[in-house]
Amino acid sequence: METTRRKFQGVLNILSFNRHFYIVGIGILALITISHQLFEWPDLLYWLIMAAFLYGLIMPLIVSAYVYDFSGYYNFQWLNKCSIDESKIQQILNINAGFDETSYIIKDKFPQADLKVFDFYDAKRHTEPAIVRARKVSIVYPDTQQIQSNSIPLNDQSADIIFLLSAVHEIRVHEEKILFLKECRRLCKPDGKIIMVEHLRDFPNFLAFSVGFTHFFSKDVWKNAFKNAGFTSCKEVKFTPFMSIFIYTP
Structure with missing residues (x-):
């Protein structure tokens, strides 16, 4: 592809x-x-x-x-900041809200790994007009599975990397975010990584999007969600002034 x-x-x-x-x-x-x-x-x-x-x-x-x-977001050179040994990666999950521009790129980046793609979009919960329109034109990666955000059908500690790329902010309810991240933690190997990329509700994004920056969540909100999901280790790397890469390990 x-x-x-x-x-x-x-x-x-x-x-x-x-x-x-x-x-x-x-x-x-x-x-x-x-x-x-x-x-x-x-x-x-x-x-x-x-x-x-x-x-x-x-x-x-x-x-x-x-x-x-x-900025090179879609060439994934920013992964160099995430301390990943590509030769050891066997299982990757890419989880989206129905708009997927990255799965084929990830597969090209990790050709030796098994890539599973999940879509947690729920029309009753995730009602933003933009994501509804995005789903209509998104390229669907083969065998993408539709899931509930609190239930991902895989065994415990089975994933080396879980990618959450500009998607989880579509989960607007905080309690749902926590349940989703608990599922991600369950699936992640002890030495695995959850890599989340998001705009933040901060001053640079206010300058960029004015009131539209409220569509995103603050760093404190994300830290609280991950903490309540059981994560203790976190690294944040800025990718442009407008996006943050969060790297969590179980």
């Missing part, structure tokens, strides 16, 4: 999956422009409001292009 990405595929995905946000934003800009023509209000206020709305529409696309199209 070809794993080469199209130019600007990341930013085009953002536009496609979040088009409701951009349609509303452009509509509001049009209303502001019309009201400025019909009513007398200060030009400075008008341009400040226009600048704020344009910033909110354009900056997420710029940052998304940087992170997903130009």
Whole structure:
């Protein structure tokens, strides 16, 4: 399967999956422009409001292009920071929320390993419009299994690596996150690793996504979830100012 990405595929995905946000934003800009023509209000206020709305529409696309199209996220060179001996990896799990751009790349990266792919998407629980649209265009890796987030059908301590790549924030309820991470801990070998990559609800992502940064969770929320799931060892590595790689071991 070809794993080469199209130019600007990341930013085009953002536009496609979040088009409701951009349609509303452009509509509001049009209303502001019309009201400025019909009513007398200060030009400075008008341009400040226009600048704020344009910033909110354009900056997420710029940052998304940087992170997903130009930073090397999809060539997985950032794995060098995770201290992985590729020759010892036998079983890999890649768990997503129904949008999968990484499984074929992971298989190319670890050709000797058995890769199992799981999708925890639940239409009743995970209701974000963006992920609903993303699922419709996602490439499905062969034999991907649909699962409940609290039940993954594998034996204890069977996985060397569990990848959670920009997916677990779709689990919005904290208690569900904890149950999911407990399952991941059960599956992970004692010397295995859980590798989670996420945007955080922090200042750089606020600058990037404005109010959209609330779609993500803070570092403290993730640390609390992993702690309550039984993990004690954690390493965080920044991948661009906007994404964090969390490496957990049982």
